[in-house]
Amino acid sequence: MIKKGGTLVLCIYLLALFYATLFIYNYYPYGKSVNLVLFDSIKLMWESGSYWLILKNIIGNILLFMPLGFLIPLVSKKGNSGLLIAIIGFATSTVIELLQYFVAQRIFDIDDILLNAIGAVVGYVVFRLFRSLYRKIKKAK
Structure with missing residues (x-):
C-alpha cells in the first residue's frame, strides 16, 4: 500500500518539479546563459547580502529535490543507497538544466x-531517519 501510494506521490512530484522548473515564468536579466564555474552563482548570491535571494536560490534548490531523495527509497528497494540517490538527483537536475537552457531559453547553472x-x-x-524511527516504534509495540 505504501509503495503504490508512494509511487503515485513520486509521479505527481516529478510532474510538479518539471512544471515548476520549466513552465513557470521567471524573469532573468541575463537571458539564456551558462554557468559552468562551480560555486560561482552561489558566491554571487551569498555576497549580494539579499536574504530573499539566498533563501530562494540556495535553500530553495535544496528543498526542491528533497522529496526525490525521500520518495525513491520509499518505492524501490534498489533506491536504498545514498550514492544512487545522489546520482539520480544529479542526473534529474542535469536534464532539467539542459531543458531550461535549450527549451525555456534560461540559465544552465552547474551550482x-x-x-x-x-x-x-x-x-x-x-x-x-524516519524509517529508523518507524522501526523503533514498531519494535517497541
Missing part, C-alpha cells in the same frame, strides 16, 4: 545541479 543533488541526499537522510 543548481550541485544544490539539487545535495537536496536529494538530504531527502534520503530524512527518509533513513
